[in-house]
Amino acid sequence: MPQTPLDRALHSKNAFLAFAGIITAVAAWTILKPDPIFPLAGPSGDPTEWTKGELTNWLRARGIEPEEGATRELMAAEVKIIRRQQAAAAAAGM
Template identity: 50%
Template sequence: MPTPIDRATHLKAPFFAFAAIITGVAAWSIWGGDIFPSQDPTGDPENWSHEECSRWLRNRNLHPSPLATTAELLERVKANMRAPRS
């Protein structure tokens, strides 16, 4: 007579659900939640919006302040565009 553990191991749906969860967690940890990286804004920074300036700074780990004005962010963008990359 099969035990409850025997019956549980013969069910396919729970196995595939568990496998899907493990695969999803592995993919998330490998890509770090950044599966579709955001694109850098292009063109003249003078014409960028507040969000584009913030995104450009975030992509370079320059941590833009959420309280900064667009002019302040633009100043930081220009200062870091001139700086040589290492």
């Protein structure tokens, strides 16, 4: 029986090497740059409605470590202050 193009592609060394190259590139990207390729969007809306975990993650993503034992209300107030400062800086930069 003659070989079809699919048979030739499945037995090709080039197809195997291309697949191995893709896997190697993804593995290297994951090891060297652990940040996700498509980062998740942070919570939106009023910070007083966010959970304590969302508030903590939002602050940590900006390099701010919440105080140990900080309440949800305190963290929400801190987020509001930071957002206000960012908005003022963006308005001043225009």
